[in-house]
Amino acid sequence: MQVLKGISFELGEGEVKVVFGPSGSGKSTLLRCINMLNPPDKGEVYLRGENITDPEVNINAMRARIGMVFQHFNLFAHLKAIDNVSIGLRRVRGFPKEEAREKALEVLQTVKMEKWADHYPAELSGGQQQRVGIARALAMDPDVILFDEPTSALDPELIGEVLQVMLDLAKAGTTMIVVTHEMGFAKAVASEMIFLGDGVIIESGTPEHFFISPKSERVKKFLQQLDILYGSHEKLLK
Amino acid sequence: MSDIPSLSEIIFYILRRGLYHTLLLTALGLLIGFILGISLALIRLYGAKELAWFSSGYEKLFRGIPLIVLIYVFAFGLPDIFWYIDPLELRLGGVVLALSLRSAAYQSQIFRGAILSVNPGQMEAARALGMKGSQAFRHVVMPQALRLAVPSWSNEYAVVIKDSSFASAIGIIELTQAAYFVSVSFQEIWALSYLILAILYFLFTYPITRIFGERQSKKLKKFGMGGG
């Protein structure tokens, strides 16, 4: 089954791209093509001019430069928060134990989780787990971070803390592709938004474009439904 | 032993004569079974098709033969081949082989199940970080699979220690054979000697399966490992 068709876009340094659209439209598949967890049958992905989809390329080295944050966190259950963050540094980047630990602590500070460094994922709330998940990706100093509905598995009261971390990252110039239905977040930091439907780009443009004058009926309807379902998170963004 | 021995004398006698071989057979059976079992599990999961078939056939074969038959085959089959080794050691070796080859079949299933029950998202997250498949397996999947295997593995320990009693059938002096000696020397208390034997086996198994079975299961659940 062909999931994605004719999708093409570019992402510049420091930009935030927000991808949204109905369930099953291929948003996760798109992200998973970008880091080759689901290698695309056709098409190419370039990272700073290098073709990731080239079979000759060292895909592990490429993935180390692409962070991924999962809907269900996927923290390593047998490792403490700090070891979740340092394992990539140690095993992939070859950091010595102490240096990896120090750097992991620093990164945990940026997501305000340093106090929980020695806790196991199961001892943390969903919002805390996701912040560790973000730290895990961040620690690798990736060129880009992919977020797959990072807040959609969270209880409403925990969404804010995660979005805040993501906002801070965006404002600090982190390059990100974010699949989310948090339109407040999109409004605040997206440089471009992409509406995906049935595996194709139905419409793309700036947040202003989408919130003031979306072209397609489908997008209008979808945005209205989001408002009803989620309310808008503008309170979060001052 | 001529007068009827006291309770503690019987216990002490059974342990002194039999404990060494019971523990030796159990330890070797489990250890060799562990090494073979993990290998079989890996082959069955990740090996080439023919190797996976072999592994699966091995499991079926050794689960389908009564242990006592395996013991007879190895304990009496080996001496003809290795006629220059001491017969007692050969018989011991035969029982170790029987116990460990059969345990390998069960342990292979235990570890295959444990590896499969590690949440696939764990492997994905590891690969997404840039780990090679082998690194992800070693640092993320295997550590969790081993923890997940502990409850079934403690059950396998109980099976092997109890089944080491079959060694008495070929005259190896382990706990069961020692109790048998007591029962024939003092026929007035033969029932008591076997009752004591039963309690000893229970004491060697129950606490272990309790701690590593039930408690570990609860802990794994709490840590959110497995399933999903």
Ligand SMILES: Nc1ncnc2c1ncn2[C@@H]1O[C@H](COP(=O)(O)OP(=O)(O)OP(=O)(O)O)[C@@H](O)[C@H]1O
């Ligand atoms: N491993 C797979 N094999 C076959 N089809 C798949 C696979 N994964 C997803 N699909 C299909 O691809 C399509 C897109 O799925 P995808 O998970 O990318 O959607 P999504 O936009 O992320 O949806 P959601 O909002 O539910 O997460 C769906 O129709 C789905 O059934």
Ligand SMILES: [Mg+2]
């Ligand atoms: Mg999805």
